[in-house]
């Protein structure tokens with residue numbers, strides 16, 4: 001029996017599952033412009049239109065010398081960009097520098113008594129810690145001595161750092177950078193298993209941990225994760241020789257997990273023997289890898305994005321200076337976690353290279369109440385603020401008027417990580433920014449090192465919901481599936497690509513250069529032999545559209561990645577976790593709209609024949625536990641539906657787009673070609689109940705979800 005839903009789907013004979021991006025018209029109301037204040041413009045780093053001109057396409061790639069010149073080099077580069085082996089670009093060829101030197105040593109002459117890092121513990125009764133550039137220099141040197149001498153680490157070795165937001169995290173990263181050790185920081189909220197897999201992939205034999213930390217009023221015994229990480233890495237064939245542990249409260253071990261003799265060491269104790277030691281920063285090739293940052297993609301395993309020293313540091317320094325308007329006098333607070341790329345680029349490397357004061361907050365913004373961020377801002381006189389739409393939505397929902405109670409003043413605010421709804425933007429502007437702060441909505445990715453689209457805060461008007469024009473030296477284009485350009489003002493969406501290389505782009509995927517090429521460059525490359533960079537546009541896997549004024553609006557991922565609270569979650573990773581449960585035959589994970597987090601994962605599972613469906617609750621609990629142990633709480637599903645069968649194509653592929661449509665009360669489209677169309681209605685009843693509600697238009701990313709796979 002054909003349901004009304006099926007009729008709806010069949011009335012338009014679409015090329016079925018392969019709906020072209022460009023066919024999706026976007027219903028988007030044009031928003032009005034907002035202008036930065038005269039006061040902001042007067043003091044801004046980027047207010048000279050001549051500088052913008054310098055970055056015009058005809059000056060590519062030499063325009064990027066401007067960013068590199070903001071750094072101190074041991075040896076100047078002789079060539080800005082080498083494109084002889086596309087798409088493996090080389091930036092600032094022949095140049096030598098050290099990233100730690102650029103973030104620490106070079107500031108001592110002028111700023112040694114200035115705060116580099118201000119650490120705010122989550123418990124409000126604990127005092128903040130100020131680390132001056134001088135103190136940072138000392139601590140980084142002593143730790144570098146520990147890493148080199150005690151841990152036996154050398155330039156080029158990889159180290160996995162699984163740590164929370166405490167000052168020892170940036171100190172550890174900088175100490176690695178000083179020696180040219182490639183750090184791989186794993187977000188503290190990820191599970192020990194997730195850490196172990198990443199450690200094995202990177203070939204780390206040393207793990208760096210903290211014993212624990214405060215989160216939302218609870219003490220988290222983090223060292224417990226180290227045991228699992230070591231076991232997981234060893235299962236993968238990677239031996240872990242040493243686990244170095246920072247004590248959150250020096251002198252006291254705050255974890256219940258025993259220290260393992262010979263293997264585990266308290267850094268706080270070991271470092272005493274290196275008191276006052278200094279270590280020469282290793283002069284690194286501009287192309288030497290600085291760090292790995294694992295991120296989710298379309299296959300089961302996260303990939304290690306490898307970032308270079310010179311190009312990366314130049315790019316984050318230049319963009320932090322011009323787009324976040326960071327001056328050395330500013331107190332800058334980014335609420336992101338250093339365990340994500342945002343924290344690497346815009347808590348640690350960018351701001352410190354600019355000699356700014358970077359605030360580090362241990363906990364969650366709503367602890368003990370939603371006034372906390374504003375009390376921190378007031379107390380420390382923060383004047384540049386940076387957060388995500390998820391945090392803004394949450395703070396708005398819980399405390400509409402809260403910011404008004406506090407006497408702080410932001411000159412500038414950043415939003416990053418997800419599309420921001422215009423009404424949420426408006427609250428950020430009016431209430432958090434008190435109508436005084438310039439806002440930049442920055443679109444970029446783990447792979448891209450730094451911002452790709454954003455307004456120039458003193459020069460371009462802001463438009464709520466739009467990232468804005470491309471960043472200096474970035475030349476994007478939107479193409480449809482067939483490679484036709486989607487034009488400005490057409491009201492159509494397509495795949496956003498960057499036509500040119502830029503210094504912040506990752507070098508490769510660690511250990512998998514083939515995947516680097518196929519994932520990011522194959523889609524629109526027409527000649528695999530070409531040595532011309534123009535033939536190698538970067539494919540971002542984001543849907544986007546461009547308005548008449550040249551402002552880009554980012555619609556979200558076009559692949560199997562779900563953006564949960566601004567963090568990437570590979571649906572395949574979650575599905576693999578589900579499939580470790582013996583009773584489960586098949587699993588499919590789709591995004592659901594969430595008022596605060598943007599998107600959240602919803603799991604569909606079907607059981608193996610013979611497995612008893614009576615214990616639904618027990619199996620659902622197993623699924624949640626499997627996901628939390630293999631990935632982390634961040635991936636916890638909003639719902640777990642047990643279905644009789646998955647909707648499948650005749651070739652047996654699970655139609656995730658159909659599940660996503662049902663979950664979000666959207667049109668399922670044409671389902672007549674499925675192998676088992678009847679199951680669709682069964683699943684609909686299961687998810688939505690018998691009564692058929694009104695169909696929703698649904699957001700663009702969910703309309704696209706599952707089209708590719």
Ligand code: WT7
Nearest residue numbers: 416417418419442443444445446554556557568
């Ligand atoms: C994905 C990248 C960028 C650092 C934090 C996330 C989405 C990012 C925006 C924005 C709309 C955005 C994209 C992108 N995204 N910024 N301003 N507007 N969407 O890095 O974890 O690598 O995620 O986040 O979908 O592909 P990431």
